[in-house]
Structures are given as structure tokens and as C-alpha cells.
Amino acid sequence: MALSRTRLLYIAAVLVSGIAIGLVVRQRPDLQELALPPAAWPFAVSLLLDLAIGQLAAQGRTEPLTMGDRFVAVIGAGLIVTLMVALGS
Numbered sequence: 001m002a003l004s005r006t007r008l009l010y011i012a013a014v015l016v017s018g019i020a021i022g023l024v025v026r027q028r029p030d031l032q033e034l035a036l037p038p039a040a041w042p043f044a045v046s047l048l049l050d051l052a053i054g055q056l057a058a059q060g061r062t063e064p065l066t067m068g069d070r071f072v073a074v075i076g077a078g079l080i081v082t083l084m085v086a087l088g089s
Contacts, residue, residue: 003069006062010049011073017045018077022084038085042077046070 003011025031025038032038050065057064 004063006053006056007065007069010053010065011069011076013049014042014046014073014077015080018042018080019084021077022081022088025081025085026088032085039078039081042074042081045077046074 021038021041050070053062053065056062
């Protein structure tokens with residue numbers, strides 16, 4: 001099954017957010033002590049993008065995201081953050 005441009009952009013954006021979060025946390029290790037660990041922050045990015053794409057899909061301007069898209073993006077970004085923090089220490 002081919003991925004649409006919107007779905008590819010969603011996955012890429014969440015993965016890039018994982019890199020950005022990893023870089024921020026490597027610069028400021030004190031952020032690891034927050035109630036919500038940095039590896040979970042991509043969920044927030046995913047939620048915001050998912051809401052926007054959901055609105056577009058409701059208007060018929062794009063196809064909706066699948067659970068597989070969300071899974072790959074969020075788990076991938078979480079793993080990126082975890083690896084960057086672990087290797088940066």
C-alpha cells in the first residue's frame with residue numbers, strides 16, 4: 001500500500017521532532033527529571049498534527065492517518081529521543 005504525501009509528511013515531522021527533542025534534552029539534561037519523560041513528548045507533537053490532519057480528512061482534502069502511521073511515527077521518535085539521550089550522557 002502506497003503512502004500518501006500527507007501520511008509521509010506526518011511520519012517525517014514526528015520523527016524530526018524526536019531528533020529536535022533529543023537535541024534539546026542533550027543540551028539541558030535537567031529536563032529528564034520532569035514528570036513526563038522526554039521520550040513521551042513525541043505523543044504531544046503527534047496529537048497536534050493528528051488533529052490538524054483529522055480536520056483536513058473530515059473536509060475530504062486528504063486521507064486520514066492509520067494506526068500504523070501513528071505507531072511508526074511515535075515509537076520511532078520515542079526511540080530516537082531515548083538513543084540520543086543515552087548516547088549523549
